[in-house]
Amino acid sequence: MTSPWIAYNDLAWVDDWLAEPEDYEREAAVYVELMQRAATSGLGREPRTLLHLGCGAGGHDREFKRHFAITGVDLSPGMLDMARARHPEVEYLEDDMRFVRLNRRFDAVVIPDCIDYMTTPDELRQAVRTAVEHLHPDGVLLVVGKPAETFQDNNFAYTGEKDGVHVTLLENNYVNPYRPDTYEAALFYLIRRGGDLTIHTDHHVLGLFPQATWDQIFQEAGLAMRQEVLDGVYDKYLLNDGAYPMTIFVGQKS
Template sequence: MWKAYDELAWTEAWLEDPAGVEEEVASYHRLLKEHAGRPVREVLHLGCGAGAHDRALKRHFRMTGVDLNAAMLTLARRTNPEVEYHQGDMRSVRLGRRFDAVVIPDSIDYMASREELTLAFETARHHLHPGGALLVVAKPRELFHDNNFAYVSERDGIHITVLENNYVLPPGDEQYEATLVYLIRQGGELDVQVDHHRLGLFSQATWEQAFRDQRLDLHQQDLEGIYEPFMIAEGEYPMRMFIGVAPGGQAPAG
């Protein structure tokens, strides 16, 4: 298990960027309202993490969250006590009900192979009402490149610096490596932790095919400027919002 989502999960509260999350969620809300084939009231968030996105999403929708990591869910429940959370794997979880939309805004990269990506899409499709929408934020391989980030925060006598290096593996791997170095200073003591993540990185064509395989009518739009402020050198961190709409349903009100 990754340290970032287990013993270091508590650092999420120190490092989150509320303004950036609000900007992201405003885009998600607009796209769901614009494209979904039914009014969007109940939303399933796969890979919800510590609940930062849900804090903004819950102002627009009735949220249900799923995450693999117990430590992250503890934080999410504390942040959003009115949200229903379940521990589960987005590749296999089945909640026994459907939603107006499913969103995966922050964790689809952890599907490290096409097989895992397919399973996650099958899970999302299984939980959609007719006319429901699946919103995924992804990094098409054609747009992604090596980069470095620095995140810094200090409060309650604890100073945290996190350095993140993203390294794109050769094309045959369809993956990239994210290596994080945590420098945590508390009470005059320095704790250094290193965490290594191997993540999926798929072509534009692969993303489009994943939506076609689930018979979802695809729309897309770029999401820019969210992580650029944290880049160590000048550059871009392009992401793309894909929204697929299931057949059936009704036109959304408004």
């Protein structure tokens, strides 16, 4: 199965125009510190191997590879092409985080950027089960999510220009009352090459679950998880009075 979204395939290259490597590094450094801290209390040492589910274009891996031997998994060929070009020393595989089975175990599994694409509790349960099945005993799982209680409608604007190409991306997040346990991300791209404008749109339906659902699924999977608030990562892109807090779930396989 290949992801259907143009944002992650035909327009995957836009990531280089809109995101600074340093932004990914600062965010990933937070995850590294949390995984190392959790692993020290369980494995008795810092983690050495990492399975990165939903690795995208490898933005976080610039920091992760300084600390771990990485295997990345993603559903989008366009994103994987970029990741392989950026990090040729990293193993990247095209597969679905709900179903992939590598017959290997890792010191840590991280899902920092795409758990929202699990649109039902069963899909979330499948992704967490995948992570657990790939962990050593006492291995560490880190997931970045958005519990429904802390989520709100937001608008974002991103822009960048280089090599004679100007890109603007407008994103609208909307909690649709007619689709329980989900929100929508509508993406609107303005791309100018040599003064010629093309317009592209993409529509994503994403999972949005209450805290109780997260807690239940982690408990069912035998995970002892704690929470940290991750705030400010997207503040510079938010419009008006937006707020976009995220929750870092981190813990160990019991």
